[in-house]
Amino acid sequence: MRTLATLALVLATSTMVLADDAKVKLEYKFAVGDVIRSKVVHLSTVETKIKGSTQTAQxxxxxxxxxxxxxxxxxxxxxxxxxxxxxxxxxxxxxxxxQRYNSEKDEVPPAIYSEAAKSVGIPLAKITVDTMGRLVDREQLGGTPSSESQILPILPGEPVAVGAAWYSPDDITVRTGSGAQKHIKTRQVFRLKSVTGGIATISTETQILTPIDDPMLKVELIQKLTRGTIKFDVEAGRVASQQLDLDETIIGFQGETSVMNYLGRMTEELIPGAPAKVAAVPPAPKAMKEEPKPVAAPKNDKVAETKSWDKLIEGSAEPETFEANEPAAKVASKPERPRVEGVPTLADPATKPAEEEELKLSSPDQD
Incomplete structure (x- = not known):
C-alpha cells in the first residue's frame, strides 16, 4: 500500500509538471444574445509644476x-x-x-460633464472583433467617436505555454509643439504568467519603439504608458478582470524646471447576472450650470504622504486621498490612433533576448 501511495504521489507530481509545461489556447468566445457587463473605474492624479507654481488635478x-x-x-x-x-x-x-455628476441621481449635469451625460443609456458604437480581440470594424452610433484601436487585450493566435510572450503593434499620431504630426511606433507586450483554476494571468506593458527626445511628445503619450495584469477566463473566453497602472514623470515640457507627475489606474471587473436597469438619457437642460469661478485658497505645498485609491472610489472628495508626489495635471488631447493591422507576433521566450537586443529595448519585467 505504501508503494502504491508513493507511486500515486509521483504520478500526481509528474502530472502537475506536465500541466505547467502544457500549452493553452486563449481565445474570445461570444454567442448571439450574450450581454456582457462590467464595472470600469478610472482614477488619476496629475500634478504639474511650472515656474514655481503647482497645480494638482484629481x-x-x-x-x-x-x-x-x-x-x-x-x-x-x-x-x-x-x-x-x-x-x-x-x-x-x-x-x-x-465637480460631481451621477447619471442615476442628477437630472442636470455640470457643464464639464454635459457631453458625457448625453452618452449614457444609448447605443454608442457597433463593434466587430475577432477571436484574438483585434478590431475588425467599428461604426459610431452616438456620443463622441473613439480613436482607440485596441478594444480588448490581444490574445495570441496559437496555443502558448506559461512564460510565452506575444506582441500587438500600434502606430500613434501625435502633434509636436510646432503643430506638425509625428507617428510614434509602439507595441503592447503580453506574457502568460500562470494558469490556475481555469484563470489565465497575463501581464501587459506598453513599449515605445520610436526614440523620443521632445518632452511635449511624452506628454501626449503619457496616458498610453500603462502596465498591469489581466485575468482571463479560459473556458468562458472573456476577461474576468484587469488592472492597468500608470506612474510617469516628465521633466522640461514647459521650461527646464517644469515637472509633470501622472498617476493613473484603470480597473475593470466582470459583473455576473442579469443587467440592471439602464440609466435614462438625461434630458437636454434649458440652462446648463455655469463653470464655477476659481476660489482662492491658501497655498499648501505639502502633499499627502499616504495613498488611498479606496477612498476615492468610495466617493471621498478630499484632496489628500492621493499621494502628493503621485502625479496629475492636464494632459494634451488624445491623439487619433489608426486601426491596427496584422497579427501579433508570437515569441518564443528562448529567443526573446536576441529579439529585444535587435529592437534595442529592455525586456518586460518577469516575476
Whole structure:
C-alpha cells in the first residue's frame, strides 16, 4: 500500500509538471444574445509644476459598460453594441470647487460633464472583433467617436505555454509643439504568467519603439504608458478582470524646471447576472450650470504622504486621498490612433533576448 501511495504521489507530481509545461489556447468566445457587463473605474492624479507654481488635478470615473452580442460568424468574429448604463464622475483641481455628476441621481449635469451625460443609456458604437480581440470594424452610433484601436487585450493566435510572450503593434499620431504630426511606433507586450483554476494571468506593458527626445511628445503619450495584469477566463473566453497602472514623470515640457507627475489606474471587473436597469438619457437642460469661478485658497505645498485609491472610489472628495508626489495635471488631447493591422507576433521566450537586443529595448519585467 505504501508503494502504491508513493507511486500515486509521483504520478500526481509528474502530472502537475506536465500541466505547467502544457500549452493553452486563449481565445474570445461570444454567442448571439450574450450581454456582457462590467464595472470600469478610472482614477488619476496629475500634478504639474511650472515656474514655481503647482497645480494638482484629481479625477474619478465609475461606469457600467454594456456589450450586447448581435452576431457571431463562422470564424468567431463577434459584432456587439457598446453602451454605458451609468456613470459617476468627480473632479477636483487646485483652487477650484470640485465637480460631481451621477447619471442615476442628477437630472442636470455640470457643464464639464454635459457631453458625457448625453452618452449614457444609448447605443454608442457597433463593434466587430475577432477571436484574438483585434478590431475588425467599428461604426459610431452616438456620443463622441473613439480613436482607440485596441478594444480588448490581444490574445495570441496559437496555443502558448506559461512564460510565452506575444506582441500587438500600434502606430500613434501625435502633434509636436510646432503643430506638425509625428507617428510614434509602439507595441503592447503580453506574457502568460500562470494558469490556475481555469484563470489565465497575463501581464501587459506598453513599449515605445520610436526614440523620443521632445518632452511635449511624452506628454501626449503619457496616458498610453500603462502596465498591469489581466485575468482571463479560459473556458468562458472573456476577461474576468484587469488592472492597468500608470506612474510617469516628465521633466522640461514647459521650461527646464517644469515637472509633470501622472498617476493613473484603470480597473475593470466582470459583473455576473442579469443587467440592471439602464440609466435614462438625461434630458437636454434649458440652462446648463455655469463653470464655477476659481476660489482662492491658501497655498499648501505639502502633499499627502499616504495613498488611498479606496477612498476615492468610495466617493471621498478630499484632496489628500492621493499621494502628493503621485502625479496629475492636464494632459494634451488624445491623439487619433489608426486601426491596427496584422497579427501579433508570437515569441518564443528562448529567443526573446536576441529579439529585444535587435529592437534595442529592455525586456518586460518577469516575476
Amino acid at each position: 479625477s474619478r470615473s465609475i461606469s457600467t459598460k454594456n456589450w450586447k452580442i448581435q452576431e457571431v460568424n463562422a470564424e468567431g468574429d463577434a459584432t456587439f453594441i457598446h453602451s454605458v448604463e451609468n456613470i459617476d464622475m468627480w473632479q477636483k483641481v487646485t483652487d477650484r470647487p470640485e
